[in-house]
Amino acid sequence: MKARLNLQEYANGIAKGDRVVLAKAITLVESTLPVDRALADQLIEKILPRTGNSIRIGITGVPGVGKSTFIEAFGKHIIETHKKKLAILTVDPSSPLTKGSILGDKTRMEELSRNMMAFVRPSSSGEAVGGITHRTREAIHLCEAAGFEIIIVETVGVGQSEVAVKKSVDFFLLLMLAGAGDELQGIKKGIMEMADVVAITKADGENKNKANEARSEYQHALHLFRPDVSGWSPKVLTCSALLQEGMDAIWNTIVELQQLLQNQGLLEYRRNQQQVEWMHECFDQLLKQQFEQSASLQKKNKHLENEVLNRRTTPQQAAQSMLSDFIELLRTTKS
Amino acid sequence: MKARLNLQEYANGIAKGDRVVLAKAITLVESTLPVDRALADQLIEKILPRTGNSIRIGITGVPGVGKSTFIEAFGKHIIETHKKKLAILTVDPSSPLTKGSILGDKTRMEELSRNMMAFVRPSSSGEAVGGITHRTREAIHLCEAAGFEIIIVETVGVGQSEVAVKKSVDFFLLLMLAGAGDELQGIKKGIMEMADVVAITKADGENKNKANEARSEYQHALHLFRPDVSGWSPKVLTCSALLQEGMDAIWNTIVELQQLLQNQGLLEYRRNQQQVEWMHECFDQLLKQQFEQSASLQKKNKHLENEVLNRRTTPQQAAQSMLSDFIELLRTTKS
Numbered sequence: 168m169k170a171r172l173n174l175q176e177y178a179n180g181i182a183k184g185d186r187v188v189l190a191k192a193i194t195l196v197e198s199t200l201p202v203d204r205a206l207a208d209q210l211i212e213k214i215l216p217r218t219g220n221s222i223r224i225g226i227t228g229v230p231g232v233g234k235s236t237f238i239e240a241f242g243k244h245i246i247e248t249h250k251k252k253l254a255i256l257t258v259d260p261s262s263p264l265t266k267g268s269i270l271g272d273k274t275r276m277e278e279l280s281r282n283m284m285a286f287v288r289p290s291s292s293g294e295a296v297g298g299i300t301h302r303t304r305e306a307i308h309l310c311e312a313a314g315f316e317i318i319i320v321e322t323v324g325v326g327q328s329e330v331a332v333k334k335s336v337d338f339f340l341l342l343m344l345a346g347a348g349d350e351l352q353g354i355k356k357g358i359m360e361m362a363d364v365v366a367i368t369k370a371d372g373e374n375k376n377k378a379n380e381a382r383s384e385y386q387h388a389l390h391l392f393r394p395d396v397s398g399w400s401p402k403v404l405t406c407s408a409l410l411q412e413g414m415d416a417i418w419n420t421i422v423e424l425q426q427l428l429q430n431q432g433l434l435e436y437r438r439n440q441q442q443v444e445w446m447h448e449c450f451d452q453l454l455k456q457q458f459e460q461s462a463s464l465q466k467k468n469k470h471l472e473n474e475v476l477n478r479r480t481t482p483q484q485a486a487q488s489m490l491s492d493f494i495e496l497l498r499t500t501k502s
Numbered sequence: 503m504k505a506r507l508n509l510q511e512y513a514n515g516i517a518k519g520d521r522v523v524l525a526k527a528i529t530l531v532e533s534t535l536p537v538d539r540a541l542a543d544q545l546i547e548k549i550l551p552r553t554g555n556s557i558r559i560g561i562t563g564v565p566g567v568g569k570s571t572f573i574e575a576f577g578k579h580i581i582e583t584h585k586k587k588l589a590i591l592t593v594d595p596s597s598p599l600t601k602g603s604i605l606g607d608k609t610r611m612e613e614l615s616r617n618m619m620a621f622v623r624p625s626s627s628g629e630a631v632g633g634i635t636h637r638t639r640e641a642i643h644l645c646e647a648a649g650f651e652i653i654i655v656e657t658v659g660v661g662q663s664e665v666a667v668k669k670s671v672d673f674f675l676l677l678m679l680a681g682a683g684d685e686l687q688g689i690k691k692g693i694m695e696m697a698d699v700v701a702i703t704k705a706d707g708e709n710k711n712k713a714n715e716a717r718s719e720y721q722h723a724l725h726l727f728r729p730d731v732s733g734w735s736p737k738v739l740t741c742s743a744l745l746q747e748g749m750d751a752i753w754n755t756i757v758e759l760q761q762l763l764q765n766q767g768l769l770e771y772r773r774n775q776q777q778v779e780w781m782h783e784c785f786d787q788l789l790k791q792q793f794e795q796s797a798s799l800q801k802k803n804k805h806l807e808n809e810v811l812n813r814r815t816t817p818q819q820a821a822q823s824m825l826s827d828f829i830e831l832l833r834t835t836k837s
Contacts, residue, residue: 208816208818208819208822211816211818212815212816212819215813215816216813218813219813301818304817360695387723388722388723439811442810442811442817443807443810443811445810445817446806446807446810446817446820446821446824447821448817448821449817449818449820449821449822450821450824450825452821453821453822453825454789454825454828457825457829471781472778472781475777475778475780475781476774476777476778478550478551478553478554480547481543481546481547481550482639482777482780482781482783482784483543483546483636483784484543484547485781485784486781486782486783486784486785486787486788487543487784487788489781489785490785490788490789490792493789494792494832497829497832497833498832498833
């Protein structure tokens, strides 16, 4: 198959659930070339009516927690027991910290990769955090249009990408290790509190008791926080990918939460909010691009930042001066 | 004294530490009238060289935790034991929830209000959350220019205003009640994790044991989170405003944290970041104003949101269309 398809070829392939075309389409939306971008926009518009019918689950946890092993086991459970088509997207903003794991991606989730009910897509390396929300949302839409009923978005759990992913999914599942020493796990505060469900992994063999202890400890700590608007308070569970244990409980908890949200109209509300937010974010990004494409504005910005830091001008006045220049720029350039 | 002063009168009064002029200057920066705004900008610029020399402390906690009683006791300790001039700013975004407390403000912190070493400023009612960061920062600068060495910014602890205040202060002190039932306290997750220091209030009489229990419970829960970049992990303390106990320990902890940050250059770094962020926020706000002042853009925005929700267009395309209109508007209006 040729590397670049046309709009109709992309759309037809996706409608048929063709995984090779789906993979190419995700590559297209990840591209930053203007020509690709234009085609990607058309494609997303074309597939729009076929989207929205999946359960979108974010999964995170620090390296070592066993994310791919868990997803492999959890995915198997979803496919075999619940007969659902499953897509797995990995988000991994490039950083010195995570460079190592990208190479490893090829051999990750081997079983799922070969399963006809599953689609596994490692992240594109070199992506900036800023673009993650947008690209992830587009990839989710493409997978939905290709008929996938469960979408798992996996992130690395060390930084800002979780916040971006949170804006694109219905629920967030946080994987934790028992007794690894909390600081070692390096979970940022903000990630802990995004979790709808926490699963303590590797609850098997000698580790089982520790896992149960960690479970009640985390359950207690999370109880200190106020439940969200739906009345849901994060649940903590244990599981073992090795023994294929606990997967049904996690799945049932997710389904329970989904039902709760759906009955209150909160699932639709949340997605509508995400959709409108997405539009506003695109707008902000486009505006920012106008700003960033101008070398003279960038120079002015640096200069004003220095003026502010050296107390030669106030933030308010610096901003005013920046705005005048920006408007002047827009006046004199073509859109 | 007349209601409205000129620039020189404001600046001179503030330089002399005149509290009446300081109060008027804060009213000025809180005003949204364009003519006041212009004068406020000039004033902030004029006093700029005299700013930056205080310790800025945010204090929050839900209604009932005893915020004003605590601040009264804590303030007295700062003034009497450490001979520092203290300014207290209250931030209270108007909402049905908090409307009641505004009336009560007049009789709050009675003792401090009469103390010549203290300046107490209740919030202006009716302020939108969006403007809080900006106004709070300006008020902090005015107090610093008037010679106040410790600035306490008090917020109501029920919503977004804490995030705004966090961006304006060096540290955050969270007040909690022992055994009030965590849900009753209604502390949002995000507020808990902003805290550098947590103080359990009303640790006296029958309450003392419960307060100590709560202290170790919260200390343990906070320990689950990763310390911030300075290596500081939130400290939990108990105190009693009634018995004037624990105030020195809280003060010492704040000084300890300040030293730690200062030695690592993090205090200056954090303030520089805040200053640059302030400028960018002003810029975004000015840009947003341009947008919001246009009825036709507002209408278009509503229309596009609906199109997006009904899947008739993609967020990306809606944003593109919005941008074209916005640029057109800026081109044809005067800046």
